[in-house]
Amino acid sequence: MKPNTNAAWQDRISGFGTLLVISAVLRVVLILYSEWHDAHSIVKYTDIDYRVFSDAARFILHPNLQGNTAKGPFALRYFTVGDPYARETYRYTPLLAILLLPNEWLHPSFGKYLFAACDLINGALIYQILMLHILPYTKSLAPDVSAKNPKRFMRAHATLLATIHLLNPLVFTISTRGSSEAILCTFVLSTLFYALERRQNAAAVMLGLSAHWKIYPIIYGVSYVSAITSQRVNDKGWDFAYLRRLVGRQALCFALLSAGTFIILGAICYAMWGYPFLYEAYLYHTDRRDHRHNFSPYFYLIYLTYSNSGGTSADLSIWRQLLRSPFTSLIPQLTLSLGTGLVLGRLSADLPFVWFVQTFTFVLFNRVCTSQYFIWYTLFIPLLVPRINISWKKWVMCGAVWMGAQALWLAEAYNLEFLGHNVFFGLWVRSLVYVASHAWVLGVIMSGYTPFVSCNQQ
Amino acid sequence: MQAKGFHTTLSTNIPLHALHEYAACNLFVLHELPADIIVDSFELNDHGLFFQFVGNTNLELPTSGVANEPGWLLVAVKPETDLVVVDVPLHVRYGVPHEGHNPRHIIQLLPPTCFWACPSSYKLLHSALPSQSPKFHLLNSSVQFEILQHTTSSPLSFDIPVGDINHTLYIELCTVTVTLLAFVYIVWTISKTLYSAHLKMQ
Numbered sequence: 001m002k003p004n005t006n007a008a009w010q011d012r013i014s015g016f017g018t019l020l021v022i023s024a025v026l027r028v029v030l031i032l033y034s035e036w037h038d039a040h041s042i043v044k045y046t047d048i049d050y051r052v053f054s055d056a057a058r059f060i061l062h063p064n065l066q067g068n069t070a071k072g073p074f075a076l077r078y079f080t081v082g083d084p085y086a087r088e089t090y091r092y093t094p095l096l097a098i099l100l101l102p103n104e105w106l107h108p109s110f111g112k113y114l115f116a117a118c119d120l121i122n123g124a125l126i127y128q129i130l131m132l133h134i135l136p137y138t139k140s141l142a143p144d145v146s147a148k149n150p151k152r153f154m155r156a157h158a159t160l161l162a163t164i165h166l167l168n169p170l171v172f173t174i175s176t177r178g179s180s181e182a183i184l185c186t187f188v189l190s191t192l193f194y195a196l197e198r199r200q201n202a203a204a205v206m207l208g209l210s211a212h213w214k215i216y217p218i219i220y221g222v223s224y225v226s227a228i229t230s231q232r233v234n235d236k237g238w239d240f241a242y243l244r245r246l247v248g249r250q251a252l253c254f255a256l257l258s259a260g261t262f263i264i265l266g267a268i269c270y271a272m273w274g275y276p277f278l279y280e281a282y283l284y285h286t287d288r289r290d291h292r293h294n295f296s297p298y299f300y301l302i303y304l305t306y307s308n309s310g311g312t313s314a315d316l317s318i319w320r321q322l323l324r325s326p327f328t329s330l331i332p333q334l335t336l337s338l339g340t341g342l343v344l345g346r347l348s349a350d351l352p353f354v355w356f357v358q359t360f361t362f363v364l365f366n367r368v369c370t371s372q373y374f375i376w377y378t379l380f381i382p383l384l385v386p387r388i389n390i391s392w393k394k395w396v397m398c399g400a401v402w403m404g405a406q407a408l409w410l411a412e413a414y415n416l417e418f419l420g421h422n423v424f425f426g427l428w429v430r431s432l433v434y435v436a437s438h439a440w441v442l443g444v445i446m447s448g449y450t451p452f453v454s455c456n457q458q
Numbered sequence: 459m460q461a462k463g464f465h466t467t468l469s470t471n472i473p474l475h476a477l478h479e480y481a482a483c484n485l486f487v488l489h490e491l492p493a494d495i496i497v498d499s500f501e502l503n504d505h506g507l508f509f510q511f512v513g514n515t516n517l518e519l520p521t522s523g524v525a526n527e528p529g530w531l532l533v534a535v536k537p538e539t540d541l542v543v544v545d546v547p548l549h550v551r552y553g554v555p556h557e558g559h560n561p562r563h564i565i566q567l568l569p570p571t572c573f574w575a576c577p578s579s580y581k582l583l584h585s586a587l588p589s590q591s592p593k594f595h596l597l598n599s600s601v602q603f604e605i606l607q608h609t610t611s612s613p614l615s616f617d618i619p620v621g622d623i624n625h626t627l628y629i630e631l632c633t634v635t636v637t638l639l640a641f642v643y644i645v646w647t648i649s650k651t652l653y654s655a656h657l658k659m660q
Contacts, residue, residue, distance in 0.1 A: 042505060051500055088515060291520055292552060297633045304555050304626050307522040323630035332641035340648060361644060365637065420462030422560045422619030428629060432636045439640035443647040451655040 013156040016127050020120055023166040027116035030176035031109055046112075050178025053111060054104075056084035056097035061104050074271035085276035093213055093281050094269050096180055115175040118182035123166040125189040126382050129352070130158040133196045137349070137452060138386045161382040174375060181375050184213050188355075189379065191217070195224050195351055198231075204254045208261025215282060216362055216376070219337045221258055223354045225251045226345030288368050295369040295409055297431035298329060300424060302367070326367065333365035349452035352383035360442050364435060371406070390448035398441045405430075405437040460564075461613040464550040470611040472535070472542040472572050480537070480604070483576040487544050488591060489531040494521050494565050494616075496549040497531055505547065508534040512592045520552040532594045555621035565616040574604040 014022075037045040060082040063069045068086030075081050084090050084097040102110040135154045165171055175182045187210040194203035203224065210217035228250055269277045290296075291303035305324060322328070337358045344354040359377035363369060390398075409430040415421045470487055491497065497511050513529020535542055553563040576583060578601045585605040 044504065048500075055500075089517070290518075292518075297629075297636065300621065300625070301629050301633055303520060303552055304621050304623055304629065306520050307554070320627070320630065323634050328634045329637055332637060336641065336644060343652065344648070357648070364640065416464075416619065418463045418465060420464070420618055422562065424619065424621045425625060428625075428633075432632065435636055435640050439643055443643060446644075446647045446651050449651065451651070451658060 013159055016124075016155065016159045016162065019159055019163060019166060020123065023123060023172070024116070024120055026167070027119065027172055027176055028113075030172065031112045031116065034112065034176060034178075035109060045177060047174075047177040047179050049180070050111060052087055052090050053092070053096060053100050053178070053180065054108065055087040056090040056092075056094075057100040057103050058082075059086050060084050060094070060097050061101060070273050071276055072270060072272040072274035075273065079272070081272060083273060083276065085273065085280050091280045091284055092180070093265075094273050094277060095213075095265075096183070099183070111180075112176055112178050115178065115180060115182040116172075118186045119166065119171060119175045122182065122185050122189050122379070123162045125186070125193055126165055127158050127162045129189075129193055129196060129383055130161055130386070131155070133349070134352070134383060134386055157386070161385055164382040164385070165379065168378070170371075170375060170378065174372065179372055181372055184210065184217075185375065185379050187213060188217055188220070188376075191220065192351060192355065195227070196349075200228065200250070200254055201257060204257035205261050208258045209265065211258075211262050212265040215285065216359070219341055219358045219362060220355055221255065221341075222338050223341030223345030223351065223358060225254060226342050227351060227354075228254065230346040290368040293370065293413070294367075295371075295406070295431060295434050296329075296367050297428055297435060298367040299431065300428040303424075329365050329367050333362060336361035336365065350387075350449075352380050353387070353449055353451070356380035356384055357442070357446065360438075364438050364442070384445065384449065387450045387452075388445060388448045389450055390444065394444060394448070398444050401437045402441050405434045409434055459613045460615045460617050462617050464552075464616075464618060466548055466613060466616070468546045468548050468567070468570075468611060468613065470544045470546075470570055470572065470609060472544065472606060472609045474537055474540050474542060474606075477537060477540065480574045480576070482580055483574040483604075485535040485537045485542070486573055486575055486596070487533045487535060488571040488573070488587065489533070489546065490568050490570075490588065490591070491529045491531060491548070492565060492567070493524050493526050493528065494551050494553060494563075495529065495567075496551055497529060498547070498549065501547055505545070507544075507546070510594050510596050512594070517549075520554075522554050524551070528590075530592055530594075532596055534596060550616050550618050553618055553620040555623045557622065557624055559622075561620050561622055563618055563620045565618065567611075567614045567616075569609070569611050569614060572606040572609045574606070576602045576604065578602065 034045040059068045063080050063082040068083040069075070070079070070081040070083045084094050090097070099114065100111040131154060135157055171182075187206055191203050191206035191210055194200075194206060207217060207221055207224070210220075229248070266278075269281070289302045289306065291299055291306055294302075301324065316324070340357045340361065341354060344350065344357060356377050359380070363373045363376060366373070409427065412423050412427045412430050416423050416427055468489070472485070472487070474485075491513065493514065496517055497513065497515075498517055499509075499511055499515065502509055502511075510532045511529065513527070513531075514524050516524065531546065533544055533546065535544055550565065553565075555561070556563070571588065573585060573587070574583075575597055577599060580602055583602040583604045585603045587603055
């Protein structure tokens with residue numbers, strides 16, 4: 001009876017095209033609702049960041065609106081272009097503001113439709129990666145599937161997994177509220193797709209573009225270099241041949257093309273918008289001191305020591321200065337996010353898993369963490385599910401712990417911000433719970449993951 | 459009334475008498491706000507307020523990160539009825555940490571100055587705005603002012619919690635300890651994953 005049961009299961013799953021249509025309709029409805037809601041309520045549905053992007057786009061189109069002329073050397077000499085960085089808290093690449101120029105001349109919600117479209121593209125990329133690179137090599141999926149319709153089974157499975165992303169409330173709420181994370185996810189997934197297709201040059205260009213958009217995707221370069229090195233060295237040991245290939249021609253070509261893309265994009269933006277671009281898009285993020293609205297336990301230390309110019313006081317003992325040093329979080333963060341890339345990247349077919357671990361550890365140990373950061377790694381979960389061998393009870397427990405830690409923190413933050421209770425200490429304790437519980441969730445996922453066996457990946 | 463928490467709306471009631479006598483004038487509310495208070499210009503736009511703000515526009519810094527200078531918010535009001543209500547959303551920066559059990563900080567607001575601003579051709583008026591208030595371009599065409607009495611505003615003070623600096627050492631130690639423990643746990647789990655992969659390949 002089992003094969004018939006499986007066939008019935010497959011038949012109940014709609015095609016991927018249907019899923020895309022449902023996802024698109026859902027997003028259009030939410031965007032239309034957001035327009036109605038914002039017009040009738042003081043508390044807006046739209047994220048404040050969308051206002052920031054839209055204002056930045058307006059400033060580009062209208063130089064001299066508020067004395068906001070671009071300050072780059074090229075712009076000063078040849079062009080009169082507006083400065084998006086005249087908008088306070090605009091801390092992104094100017095390319096994002098340029099993408100949203102139609103907000104001004106077409107429709108204010110154009111950006112939301114763009115982000116929603118990126119969501120759909122991401123769903124399609126997830127589906128393709130599953131169909132081409134993961135499901136065909138995951139034998140444990142369907143031991144009882146009839147040999148007649150493995151493709152149909154795979155399509156159903158891939159559609160179900162893509163649903164995790166496309167119908168994830170976190171995902172569609174973020175994009176329809178006007179957060180631009182979907183664009184970065186498109187770049188990252190495209191990089192991953194090309195990497196798995198072994199189209200090295202395309203992967204390098206996409207990685208450079210991703211890193212220009214936000215710096216953190218640089219970490220994926222380490223794992224990809226490790227992966228392409230591993231593909232050319234048969235032995236999986238850490239011998240001289242491997243280490244030599246790590247800095248060999250192929251790896252260097254990839255690194256140069258990727259870095260070159262990043263530098264060219266940065267140079268163009270600097271030429272037009274000058275130091276404000278460098279500072280707001282990159283330098284600001286290296287020394288962020290978010291003392292508020294920040295899941296990381298470092299929020300309280302930052303707040304208590306803010307008046308010490310962000311650094312350690314010279315009056316403190318050496319070990320106190322060490323405790324306050326940013327290196328206490330930076331070293332674990334970089335060791336894990338880069339080290340796992342180097343070490344786990346040797347499992348070249350497991351790039352989605354490696355990138356998930358790298359991103360998770362990067363976010364977990366970052367001194368700043370807001371809800372939007374979680375999408376950077378939840379993006380990869382549909383690609384991992386087929387290869388994670390844990391019971392459904394453990395899945396539920398992981399989900400409950402992951403969400404529960406955030407809910408605990410948010411409840412206490414509400415007590416602090418809106419009810420004025422002195423719960424700084426309690427909020428900090430919940431931040432520690434967030435770190436510990438999310439580390440546990442990562443541990444469960446890693447322990448349950450079944451790596452590809454190398455012979456399957458020729 | 460005292461606001462608790464970091465977010466509130468300052469509501470000012472302005473009873474107007476002899477409205478017709480000020481037909482050529484404009485009605486304004488001037489708030490002098492301490493450095494602890496955050497004014498979000500974009501939020502005020504959302505509330506449909508017509509205003510000018512002179513002061514620190516950084517929305518993100520704590521009190522210890524800004525200069526101890528007041529901000530000035532001038533709101534233009536349409537006097538359509540005998541009683542005008544002006545609601546201004548305000549937010550509070552995290553205050554300077556103190557010592558002690560459950561430390562708190564009280565922020566007092568001065569009552570806002572409500573006034574008619576009239577052109578020079580108007581009848582002679584004798585009021586003056588606070589001397590330390592800055593020049594506002596919204597008042598460029600007005601040279602005479604009539605300050606209104608009997609206006610009421612609420613809340614005029616904030617009672618906010620602040621961090622306890624006695625926690626600092628404890629926070630430093632435990633934050634680093636938990637971070638390192640999480641790091642060690644993840645490294646251990648990665649080692650297990652690699653070993654499992656190695657066994658599979660064997």
